[in-house]
Amino acid sequence: MKITVLGCSGSYASAGGACTGFLVQSPKANVWLDAGPGTLANLQDYLDLSELTAIVLSHEHADHWLELPVVYNAIRHYVLCDPIPVYGTSGTLKLARSMCESIEESFRCNVIEDGDAITIGDQKWLWSRTHHYVETLASKVEVGHGSFIYTADTGPEWDVGSLGSGADLVISESTFLSEREKEKILHLSARQAGKLAARAVAGELVLSHLAPGEDKSAHLNEARSVFDGPVSLACVGKQYII
Numbered sequence: 001m002k003i004t005v006l007g008c009s010g011s012y013a014s015a016g017g018a019c020t021g022f023l024v025q026s027p028k029a030n031v032w033l034d035a036g037p038g039t040l041a042n043l044q045d046y047l048d049l050s051e052l053t054a055i056v057l058s059h060e061h062a063d064h065w066l067e068l069p070v071v072y073n074a075i076r077h078y079v080l081c082d083p084i085p086v087y088g089t090s091g092t093l094k095l096a097r098s099m100c101e102s103i104e105e106s107f108r109c110n111v112i113e114d115g116d117a118i119t120i121g122d123q124k125w126l127w128s129r130t131h132h133y134v135e136t137l138a139s140k141v142e143v144g145h146g147s148f149i150y151t152a153d154t155g156p157e158w159d160v161g162s163l164g165s166g167a168d169l170v171i172s173e174s175t176f177l178s179e180r181e182k183e184k185i186l187h188l189s190a191r192q193a194g195k196l197a198a199r200a201v202a203g204e205l206v207l208s209h210l211a212p213g214e215d216k217s218a219h220l221n222e223a224r225s226v227f228d229g230p231v232s233l234a235c236v237g238k239q240y241i242i
Contacts, residue, residue, distance in 0.1 A: 001024065001025070001026045001123070001143040001144075001146050001148070001241070001242045002024075002025045002026075002239055002240070002241050002242075003022055003023070003024055003025075003148060003171070003240045003242070004022065004023040004025070004046060004238070004239045005021075005022060005234045005235060005237065006018060006023055006032075006036075006039040006042040006043055006236065007019050007020055007036050007038050007236060008020060008209065008210070008233075008234035008236065009036075009209070009210070010063065010173065010175050010210055010211045010212075011063055011175075011211055012063065013036075013037065013212075014213075017038070017236060018036060018037065018038025018039050018041075018042055018236060019036025019038055019039065019064070019066075020034045020036040020039075020063060020064050020208065020209060021033065021034045021035055021036045021038075021042070021043070021067070022150070022171070023043060023046055023047075024123065024141055025046075026121065026122050026123050027121075027122060028053075028121035028123075029053040029054070029121025029122055029123045030047055030051055030053050031052070031053055031054050031055070031120055031141075032054075032055045032056070033058075033139065033150060034056070034064045034152070035055060035057060035064075035068050035071065036063050036064050036065070036066070036067060037062070037063065037066050037067055038067070039067050040067045040070055040071060040074075042236055045237075048079070049071065049075060049081065049084075050079055050081035052084050053085075054084065054085040054086070054087060055068070055084060055086045055087070055107075056086075056087045056088070056112075056125070057087070057089070057092045057093075058088075058089075058136055058137050058138070058152035058153070059089055059092060059132065059134055059135060059136035059152060059153065060089060060092040060094075060095055060135075061133075061134065061136075064152070065088070065092055065095075065096070068086070068096055068099075068107075069096070069099040071106070072096075072099075072100040075107075076102075076105050076106050083104060083105065083106055083107050083108045084106065084108070085107070085108045085110060086107045086108065086109050086110065087111075087112045087118070088109070088110075088111070088112065089111070089112065089113070089134075089135045089136070089137060090111050090113075090135070091134055093109045096109070097109070112127055112137060113135075113137075114127065114128060114137065115127070122143055123141055123142070123143050124141065124142040124143070125139060125140070125141055126139070126140045126142075126163055126164070127139055127140075128140075128158075128159075128160075130152055130154030130155075130158040131154045131156065131157040131158040132152075132153045132154050132186050133186055136152050136153050138151050138152045138154065138158070138160075140163040140167065143242070146242035147167045147168055147169075148167055148170065148240075148242060149163055149167045149170045151171065151188070151193075152173070153186070153187060153209070154173065154186070154187070154188060155184075155185070155186035155187065155188070156181075156188060156192045156196075160196050160199055161199065161200075163200075165200070165201050166201045167200050167201070167202050167203070168202070168203045169203060169204045169205075169206065169240055170196070170197045170200050170202040170204070170206070171206045171208055172188060172197060172207060172208065173187060173207075173208060173209035174188060174193040174207035174209060174210055174219050174223065175188060175189070175209055175211050175214075176189055176190075176211060176214065177189055177191075177214070177215070177218055178190065178191040178222055187209075189222065190207060190218070190219040190221075190222035190223045191222045191223065191225065191226055193205065193207055193223055194222065194225065194226035194231070195226050197227045197229065198226060198228070202227075202229060203230075204229055204230045204231075204232075204240075205223060205227055205229060205230070205231045206231075206234050206240065207219050207220070207231065207234065208233075208234035210233070216233055219233065220232075220233065
């Protein structure tokens with residue numbers, strides 16, 4: 001399994017960057033996980049839209065899905081491929097339908113919920129509802145003996161154990177530093193991301209969704225203070241092989 005970072009900025013894109021998105025590839029599937037603004041351009045560096053097996057959207061906040069109406073137009077008027085399966089929360093798909101007048105021409109929409117599990121090609125997907133302002137689903141993806149967890153957006157009360165113990169890789173949001181934890185924002189600090197990776201018995205931690213302007217070195221240092229495995233920062237174009 002290969003995971004490519006298409007975008008990793010939290011809330012809005014940093015200069016030259018893109019909001020959240022990842023391409024999850026395996027021998028039998030190409031899945032676009034979260035379609036944040038700016039990620040479509042980066043996706044096309046790796047494959048054509050017609051080669052996508054599915055799109056998975058974690059939740060309805062704009063920085064995680066709002067490229068979808070652009071993809072709708074691209075497929076409907078230019079790519080002309082068969083409709084692509086889209087898996088998302090009911091709230092996300094409701095918003096998508098409101099912006100795409102004939103959505104079935106480009107997408108086959110499927111609602112997913114907490115505890116759902118499906119197989120996409122050779123990828124086994126499992127979802128768990130996180131601790132966030134709207135219904136938000138973290139993902140665990142398994143191919144063969146390899147697996148990774150994507151936290152999506154969450155506050156610290158979410159139990160990563162709901163996705164089972166053990167993961168080769170955890171891609172966790174790390175929106176701010178621990179000095180802001182007292183504000184009770186439903187996002188993770190770098191320290192909390194490190195603690196989550198430890199609880200998940202992760203082999204490696206990747207920090208993503210940093211708010212623009214955050215001190216990247218400080219995020220790494222905080223996570224490393226509570227997680228013993230390798231820690232790195234997501235950046236556009238970076239790839240992870242499991």
